[in-house]
Amino acid sequence: MTSILTRPGRDPAVTVRRATAGDAKRLTRLVRGSRAYEGQYASMVAGYRMGPDYIEAHRVFVATDTARDRPARVLGFYALLLAPPELDLMFVANDAQGLGIGRLLVAHMREEAAAAGLDHVRVVAHPPAEGFYRSVGAVRTGTAAARPPAVAWDRPELVLPLTPAV
Secondary structure, eight states, X not given: OOEEEOOTTXXXXXXXEEOOGGGHHHHHHHHHXXXXXOGGGHHHHTTOOOOHHHHHHSEEEEXXXXXXXXXXXXXXXXXXXXXXXXXXXXXXXXXXXXXXXXXXXXXXXXXXXXXXXXXXXXXXXXXXXXXXXXXXXXXXXXXXXXXXXXXXXXXXXXXXXXXXXX
């Protein structure tokens, strides 16, 4: 599924499309350059690599702008795992934060997950991102314990329901 969002008063439109193996290097740069992982969190993304094999094996979607006067720019991406249902990755480019790209990606992910027959998606969030996930409807269910050396800090564990609460 490809989604196009035209933001009123803003050019260009944003397209969410399935990532391809050719996107791997750009997605890797986005992750490694994320300001959200500076300081104490830098070690988690320092050697991170988004491989073409991961993209081909999983549901990875990328948001790009569709400006006519230059090549499309990657604004963010997410990876959805179906079994068990989990948002494995979600990143928004530093210069695209605050523009609604994260909300667009979550809305797209919800559509993809619902179309796959899921009724919820688990999110193990980067600690500073918990507020964002709660703002899009996720509910905290616990804490995922640190797993040194890969992850040296506890992380909030949330569930994003895909059906309205009764």
